[in-house]
Amino acid sequence: EAGVTQFPSHSVIEKGQTVTLRCDPISGHDNLYWYRRVMGKEIKFLLHFVKESKQDESGMPNNRFLAERTGGTYSTLKVQPAELEDSGVYFCASSPIGGVADTQYFGPGTRLTVL
Amino acid sequence: AQSVAQPEDQVNVAEGNPLTVKCTYSVSGNPYLFWYVQYPNRGLQFLLKYITGDNLVKGSYGFEAEFNKSQTSFHLKKPSALVSDSALYFCAVRDFPSNNNDMRFGAGTRLTVKP
Numbered sequence: 310e311a312g313v314t315q316f317p318s319h320s321v322i323e324k325g326q327t328v329t330l331r332c333d334p335i336s337g338h339d340n341l342y343w344y345r346r347v348m349g350k351e352i353k354f355l356l357h358f359v360k361e362s363k364q365d366e367s368g369m370p371n372n373r374f375l376a377e378r379t380g381g382t383y384s385t386l387k388v389q390p391a392e393l394e395d396s397g398v399y400f401c402a403s404s405p406i407g408g409v410a411d412t413q414y415f416g417p418g419t420r421l422t423v424l
Numbered sequence: 425a426q427s428v429a430q431p432e433d434q435v436n437v438a439e440g441n442p443l444t445v446k447c448t449y450s451v452s453g454n455p456y457l458f459w460y461v462q463y464p465n466r467g468l469q470f471l472l473k474y475i476t477g478d479n480l481v482k483g484s485y486g487f488e489a490e491f492n493k494s495q496t497s498f499h500l501k502k503p504s505a506l507v508s509d510s511a512l513y514f515c516a517v518r519d520f521p522s523n524n525n526d527m528r529f530g531a532g533t534r535l536t537v538k539p
């Protein structure tokens with residue numbers, strides 16, 4: 310069974326540019342999460358999809374971030390325009406059931422560097 | 425709101441010695457606790473979780489963790505460390521009943537096992 314995949318693995322862009330990150334969850338997993346780790350600090354929750362619907366986007370830092378999950382399959386996270394403080398590693402995770410006890414399976418992450 | 429602390433940024437142990445990676449938590453309800461490991465250039469891998477029941481939880485790769493309610497701790501342990509255990513370890517907590525999407529992670533502890 311394929312795990313969670315993310316593309317690209319690395320992205321280097323200049324301030325003001327746009328970047329789109331993609332996440333493909335494990336097949337059949339309705340729940341998809343985005344997290345971010347900035348500057349070696351803790352991993353922070355960004356948002357949660359159940360199928361194509363945003364269940365919780367309370368962790369999204371501002372309106373420069375837009376997440377979508379068309380058709381309830383893969384998800385994209387767009388940053389427009391990117392700022393220096395957006396640099397970090399963006400993780401995607403999926404789970405089959407959801408709920409507090411559910412195990413989330415993480416992708417390898419996308420390392421974003423904004424210059 | 426829930427929170428997690430990993431008091432050590434770095435833990436160094438010799439191969440064959442026991443290892444402990446510390447984690448303390450704060451919740452308003454009941455904690456659901458998780459340990460993840462990140463190997464170089466890889467995503468977060470699930471190690472183990474505590475939901476309810478036996479306070480000693482056994483997980484992957486010979487790791488175990490002990491839930492201690494009075495000390496609000498969930499330290500990760502292994503009786504005999506391997507060089508291949510060198511990685512970044514993250515503790516995470518969810519608060520039940522609560523918003524089940526918001527899993528809080530610690531800042532991570534880098535474990536180095538020396539031959």
